[in-house]
Amino acid sequence: MEEKDPSCNPLDPLYHVDCDTHNTHGGDENGGNIPPPPPGYIPPATISAEDMNSFDLVRATQYGMLNRVTELIEAGYDVNRMDHENVSLLHWAAINNRTEIVNYFMSKGAIVDLFGGHLNSTPLHWATRQGHLQMVVQLMSYGADPSLRDGEGCSCIHLSAQFGHTAIVAYLIAKGQDVDMLDKTGMTPLMWAAHRVFGYDPARLLLTFGASVNKQDKLNGNTSLHWACLSGNHIVIKLMLSKGGDIHAANLRGDTPLDIAIKMSNGDLVKKLRDMQAAAQAAKQSLLGRLAANKDFRKKVAYVFPFFVIFIIGFIPELSASWAFKALLFMPCFILANLVMRWFFDESLAHVIPIAIYFATKFWMSVTWFYYIAPYIQSPMFHVIFMLDLTLLSYNFYKAWQTDPGYLKSNREDKIKTILELAESQTLRLEQFCSTCLIRKPIRSKHCSVCNRCVAKFDHHCPWVDNCVGANNHHYFIGFLFFLSVLLSLGIYGVVQFWGAECEIDFYEDGLTGSIYKMLKVSPWVFWINLNTGFHLIWVSSLFVCQMYQISWLAMTTNERMNQGRYRHMHQFSHKAASSGECKDSKDSCESDCHCQNKNLKIVSPFNRGPVRNVVDLFGWRCCGLLRPLKVDWTSKFTLDTEPGSAFHGSSLHQNRENYQFV
Structure with a gap:
C-alpha cells in the first residue's frame, strides 16, 4: 500500500x-x-x-x-x-x-x-x-x-518581460524599477523579451523607456540582438536594428548575431544581416557606398527617380528615329535604373515611392496638357476649370501632407502618471494603452507603425500623401481625392480631343490593336501619359467612393472598418428571439460578456448621426447656421457618452470582467 x-x-x-x-x-x-x-x-x-x-x-x-x-x-x-x-x-x-x-x-x-x-x-x-x-x-x-529575486534569480520585471505581460512591465517601470535591471545571470528585461516573446510588446515598451540595446549579459556575453537571433524572433530583431542594435557585437564565444543566425540555419535572417554588413563595409570604401548609406541622400534619389523613369519611357519612343535605335537607347537607361534601385532603394523608402510617383505623374500630366492638349481644347472654360482644379488639388494635397493629423503628445512625467492611474484604476489594457508612446489612447485612435506615433481618430497611413489621415486632416484628404479625380478626368478628356483631331479612330474598322497603333503613331508620349492617368483615375475614384461610403453611411474610419472586431464599443448584442430566463438583460440589449446562447452580434458605429450630418461633421460646414457640425476633440475623448440624449451613446468602454483561473 x-x-x-x-x-x-x-x-x-x-x-x-x-x-x-x-x-x-x-x-x-x-x-x-x-x-x-x-x-x-x-x-x-x-x-x-x-x-x-x-x-x-x-x-x-x-x-x-x-x-x-x-x-x-x-x-x-x-x-x-x-x-x-x-x-x-x-x-x-x-x-x-x-x-x-x-x-x-x-x-x-x-x-x-x-x-x-x-x-x-x-x-x-x-x-x-x-x-x-x-x-x-x-x-x-x-x-x-518587486525587486526581490526568485529561485531562478529573476525579479518581477524579468518575469513580466519573459511572459509578455506588457501592462505589468509598464507599471513596474512607472513604480521605479530599473528598465535595465539585471537578473542572476546578468540578463535584462529586454533580453528576456527578445528571447521569449514573439511580438512587438513588451520589447517596444522597454525600448521606449530607454532600455539598452547593446548591453551584454554576464553568463554568455549576449546582447538582446543575440537572444533574438537565437530564437529567430524577426519582429524584435527589426526593432533592435532600428534602435541601433550592433550586428558586429561578439559574445564571450566570439559569435556575432550573424554567426548565431548561421548556426540556427535561419536563411532569411542570415541574408538580411549579411546585406547590412556589406552595406556598412561599402560605406567605408567608396563615395558611392557613403552616398548609399546616407538616408537623406537616398530619400532625395527616391523623390527624383520616378520623374526620370516616366520621362524616359515616354520620351524615347517619341523621338524621330528608328525603333532599333530607340531600343538601343533603352538598354543603358534600363541598366542605370537597376543600379540606382540596387544601391539606393530598400524597404525603408517604401513610404516615399508612392508620393514621388504622384508628384512625377502630376508634373508630366500638366506639361502634357499645356504642350500637347491645350491647342485642341476649344472652350476656354475647360482651361479655367483645369487651372482652378489644379490649384484646389495642390492646396488640399499640401494640407493633407503637412498638417498634423492629430498626433498625441505627452512628456515622460505625464506618461508615468498615466500608467500609474490606469493600473491602479484597473483600466491599463493594451487596447487602451500604447506601449510605444506610453499614453492612454483616446477612443478611435491608433498607433501608426510608419510614423511611430499615436494618431487621434486614425483612418490610415496614406503613402500617396506620406502622412497619416486623422482627425485634423481627414477632410483635406477627401478634398485631395475629389480634385485629383476631376483633374485626371479632365486629362483623359483632353487626350480624347487630341486623338480626335490628330487621327481618325474607328474601333469597328481598326479593332483594338489597330486603334492603339494609330494612337501610338500620333504620339507615344501622349499615349504613355494617358495610360498613367487612367491607372491613377481607377484607384483614386475607387478610394474616394469607398471613403465617402464609410464616412456618410457607416460613420467609421478605415481602421475601424478593417478591425471592427477589436473595438467593443462597436459591438451591439441582441437576442435572436424572445426567451425567458436565459439572460439577465432585456431581449433588445445584451452585454458581450453575457453567456446567453440566444444572442446575435451586430457591428454598429456609435458615432453615426445620419449620412448628411456625418459629412457635415467631417468638413465642419455651417452655411449661415443652417448646418451645425458636431465638434469633438478626439485627442482627449477616451469614452463614449452614456447619458441619454448625448451625441454619442453606447456601452461603457470600461466593463469589469470576472477572470477565473483555477491552478
Whole structure:
C-alpha cells in the first residue's frame, strides 16, 4: 500500500483533493500556462452550498470562497502556515487573483513577501507570472517588493518581460524599477523579451523607456540582438536594428548575431544581416557606398527617380528615329535604373515611392496638357476649370501632407502618471494603452507603425500623401481625392480631343490593336501619359467612393472598418428571439460578456448621426447656421457618452470582467 504524505489529512483545513492525485493542481508556478483542472474539479457554476462547506482552506482560497476561508481562519489557523508544498495561502490567492481574500489575509497578518513553492518565489512573483495586473497593484500597495529575486534569480520585471505581460512591465517601470535591471545571470528585461516573446510588446515598451540595446549579459556575453537571433524572433530583431542594435557585437564565444543566425540555419535572417554588413563595409570604401548609406541622400534619389523613369519611357519612343535605335537607347537607361534601385532603394523608402510617383505623374500630366492638349481644347472654360482644379488639388494635397493629423503628445512625467492611474484604476489594457508612446489612447485612435506615433481618430497611413489621415486632416484628404479625380478626368478628356483631331479612330474598322497603333503613331508620349492617368483615375475614384461610403453611411474610419472586431464599443448584442430566463438583460440589449446562447452580434458605429450630418461633421460646414457640425476633440475623448440624449451613446468602454483561473 502506497504511503501518503503525512500532511494530507482530510481533517486539516490545508488538505486538498490533489494530495490524492499526485499534485495535479499545478502547484509549480512555472510557465504561466494554466494546466488542466485536477480530477474532482467542480465548475464554479455547479458548486452548491454543501460543496463549499466541505472545501479545505487551499481549495476555498483557489475558488474565491471568502465565507469558507473566513470560517476556517477564524477557527484559529495561522494565515502564514505553509502547506505540504511549502506554499502559503497568500500565494494561492495571488495566483488566482482573489483580491478580497488577499485583503482578508493581510488583515490577519499575512507576510506579503513570504517565499515558497518549488521556485522559492513570493506571491508577487506568482501574480506576475500569471499576468494579474490587479493583483500586482494590490500586493505592491501592501508593500510587496518587486525587486526581490526568485529561485531562478529573476525579479518581477524579468518575469513580466519573459511572459509578455506588457501592462505589468509598464507599471513596474512607472513604480521605479530599473528598465535595465539585471537578473542572476546578468540578463535584462529586454533580453528576456527578445528571447521569449514573439511580438512587438513588451520589447517596444522597454525600448521606449530607454532600455539598452547593446548591453551584454554576464553568463554568455549576449546582447538582446543575440537572444533574438537565437530564437529567430524577426519582429524584435527589426526593432533592435532600428534602435541601433550592433550586428558586429561578439559574445564571450566570439559569435556575432550573424554567426548565431548561421548556426540556427535561419536563411532569411542570415541574408538580411549579411546585406547590412556589406552595406556598412561599402560605406567605408567608396563615395558611392557613403552616398548609399546616407538616408537623406537616398530619400532625395527616391523623390527624383520616378520623374526620370516616366520621362524616359515616354520620351524615347517619341523621338524621330528608328525603333532599333530607340531600343538601343533603352538598354543603358534600363541598366542605370537597376543600379540606382540596387544601391539606393530598400524597404525603408517604401513610404516615399508612392508620393514621388504622384508628384512625377502630376508634373508630366500638366506639361502634357499645356504642350500637347491645350491647342485642341476649344472652350476656354475647360482651361479655367483645369487651372482652378489644379490649384484646389495642390492646396488640399499640401494640407493633407503637412498638417498634423492629430498626433498625441505627452512628456515622460505625464506618461508615468498615466500608467500609474490606469493600473491602479484597473483600466491599463493594451487596447487602451500604447506601449510605444506610453499614453492612454483616446477612443478611435491608433498607433501608426510608419510614423511611430499615436494618431487621434486614425483612418490610415496614406503613402500617396506620406502622412497619416486623422482627425485634423481627414477632410483635406477627401478634398485631395475629389480634385485629383476631376483633374485626371479632365486629362483623359483632353487626350480624347487630341486623338480626335490628330487621327481618325474607328474601333469597328481598326479593332483594338489597330486603334492603339494609330494612337501610338500620333504620339507615344501622349499615349504613355494617358495610360498613367487612367491607372491613377481607377484607384483614386475607387478610394474616394469607398471613403465617402464609410464616412456618410457607416460613420467609421478605415481602421475601424478593417478591425471592427477589436473595438467593443462597436459591438451591439441582441437576442435572436424572445426567451425567458436565459439572460439577465432585456431581449433588445445584451452585454458581450453575457453567456446567453440566444444572442446575435451586430457591428454598429456609435458615432453615426445620419449620412448628411456625418459629412457635415467631417468638413465642419455651417452655411449661415443652417448646418451645425458636431465638434469633438478626439485627442482627449477616451469614452463614449452614456447619458441619454448625448451625441454619442453606447456601452461603457470600461466593463469589469470576472477572470477565473483555477491552478
